[in-house]
Amino acid sequence: xxxxxxxxxxxxxxxxxxxxxxxxxxxxxxxxxxxxxxxxxxxxxxxxxxxxxxxxxxxxxxxxxxxxxxxxxxxxxxxxxxxxxxxxxxxxxxxxxxxxxxxxxxxxxxxxxxxxxxxxxxxxxxxxxxxxxxxxxxxxxxxxxxxxxxxxxxxxxxxxxxxxxxxxxxxxxxxxxxxxxxxxxxxxxxxxxxxxxxxxxxxxxxxxxxxxxxxxxxxxxxxxxxxxxxxxxxxxxxxxxxxxxxxxxxxxxxxxxxxxxxxxxxxxxxxxxxxxxxxxxxxxxxxxxxxxxxxxxxxxxxxxxxxxxxxxxxxxxxxxxxxxxxxxxxxxxxxxxxxxxxxxxxxxxxx
Amino acid sequence: xxxxxxxxxxxxxxxxxxxxxxxxxxxxxxxxxxxxxxxxxxxxxxxxxxxxxxxxxxxxxxxxxxxxxxxxxxxxxxxxxxxxxxxxxxxxxxxxxxxxxxxxxxxxxxxxxxxxxxxxxx
Numbered sequence: 001x002x003x004x005x006x007x008x009x010x011x012x013x014x015x016x017x018x019x020x021x022x023x024x025x026x027x028x029x030x031x032x033x034x035x036x037x038x039x040x041x042x043x044x045x046x047x048x049x050x051x052x053x054x055x056x057x058x059x060x061x062x063x064x065x066x067x068x069x070x071x072x073x074x075x076x077x078x079x080x081x082x083x084x085x086x087x088x089x090x091x092x093x094x095x096x097x098x099x100x101x102x103x104x105x106x107x108x109x110x111x112x113x114x115x116x117x118x119x120x121x122x123x124x125x126x127x128x129x130x131x132x133x134x135x136x137x138x139x140x141x142x143x144x145x146x147x148x149x150x151x152x153x154x155x156x157x158x159x160x161x162x163x164x165x166x167x168x169x170x171x172x173x174x175x176x177x178x179x180x181x182x183x184x185x186x187x188x189x190x191x192x193x194x195x196x197x198x199x200x201x202x203x204x205x206x207x208x209x210x211x212x213x214x215x216x217x218x219x220x221x222x223x224x225x226x227x228x229x230x231x232x233x234x235x236x237x238x239x240x241x242x243x244x245x246x247x248x249x250x251x252x253x254x255x256x257x258x259x260x261x262x263x264x265x266x267x268x269x270x271x272x273x274x275x276x277x278x279x280x281x282x283x284x285x286x287x288x289x290x291x292x293x294x295x296x297x298x299x300x301x302x303x304x305x306x307x308x309x310x311x312x313x314x315x316x317x318x319x320x321x322x323x324x325x326x327x328x329x330x331x332x333x334x335x336x337x338x339x340x341x342x343x344x345x346x347x348x349x350x351x
Numbered sequence: 352x353x354x355x356x357x358x359x360x361x362x363x364x365x366x367x368x369x370x371x372x373x374x375x376x377x378x379x380x381x382x383x384x385x386x387x388x389x390x391x392x393x394x395x396x397x398x399x400x401x402x403x404x405x406x407x408x409x410x411x412x413x414x415x416x417x418x419x420x421x422x423x424x425x426x427x428x429x430x431x432x433x434x435x436x437x438x439x440x441x442x443x444x445x446x447x448x449x450x451x452x453x454x455x456x457x458x459x460x461x462x463x464x465x466x467x468x469x470x471x472x473x
Contacts, residue, residue, distance in 0.1 A: 265443075290403060
């Protein structure tokens with residue numbers, strides 16, 4: 001809001017899917033209509049890593065410095081950096097000026113937005129986040145993506161298919177053998193379900209469906225049914241799950257500080273959601289993850305090492321592990337093991 | 352019949368646990384040139400396992416002399432660390448190895464006389 005004489009004028013900001021400040025406009029003449037020729041105050045276009053385009057749209061702006069990722073651009077003393085909450089970001093080189101407070105072992109501690117700045121934003125400077133929600137991708141009629149919902153192993157919502165198999169066969173090549181030797185499975189869109197109507201997108205493979213839809217769903221809501229489904233059809237594609245979506249209600253800092261185990265010089269413990277840390281209300285968590293190794297990084301914050309969803313026998317000897325594994329395999333059917341990576345951190349209690 | 356099956360199952364489990372302990376202690380001895388005996392009751396073994404992974408944690412109490420000997424004989428392997436956690440600082444010596452399926456970590460804290468050997472197996 002700006003003061004114009006005795007009046008206050010609202011300035012409106014149009015932000016994109018990453019929270020970037022793209023357009024600022026105001027109803028300067030108070031006629032209730034925005035005139036694009038005179039009432040657009042500022043327009044910002046960015047290179048992917050946040051450097052602002054120069055040489056066109058030279059509008060005066062209103063001095064509001066919150067731009068890329070909705071964060072303050074510091075141009076005093078020629079610094080030209082963004083002041084995110086915990087770190088400073090230099091859009092000219094697409095790198096942070098200091099290390100990541102939460103190290104992700106797959107990336108350099110200076111790399112930004114997990115090297116994917118059109119999907120992730122990072123206004124905190126500590127962890128990438130996305131603004132695209134599952135509902136945007138999953139069930140948006142008319143968007144050309146899909147008009148179906150698939151939850152807990154049951155197909156619901158607008159559907160033209162009679163069964164899950166028909167749905168799957170129409171969306172990807174469902175684990176069918178390559179009988180004609182063309183290197184591709186022989187399932188696919190000629191399944192026995194009714195043909196799709198309208199303009200739904202058909203994914204060529206589970207991998208493509210997974211990349212475009214499932215991974216986004218799994219990130220924040222990875223159910224036991226999802227875990228088995230992905231084991232059966234996922235062909236080993238790794239899954240990334242947001243660590244903060246897991247329940248660590250009674251895991252305390254005290255427990256880490258008593259532990260003599262270290263991971264990269266930080267205290268670590270293994271929680272067994274099926275055994276010693278079993279709690280009825282998180283049975284599903286136990287069935288998916290079993291045990292997870294957690295690392296305490298200070299300030300009531302934990303991170304987790306990658307887990308594996310696997311029912312492969314290890315050697316031929318009879319051990320407790322192989323007995324458990326065999327039981328798991330019987331219940332879950334044939335599948336391919338996959339890694340579960342945990343994104344971000346979670347908070348725990350002190351005591 | 353069920354009882355017989357259960358007995359056999361438990362026997363196999365017990366045997367495999369004993370073997371596990373011996374195997375891990377042998378490996379530890381091989382890594383840092385020690386001579387620990389898996390039958391030594393002071394050595395504590397804890398295991399967490401699920402369908403996919405097995406995490407074994409072995410704690411060995413040491414005398415001051417043993418601690419000194421291990422660290423001086425394995426100077427090149429152990430790395431000194433100081434980690435600031437909240438208001439305290441953790442100090443110790445660690446030795447980590449990692450490959451695709453197994454990660455091993457040995458930790459000896461500066462101010463305590465015990466060694467922790469952890470094996471993460473996926």
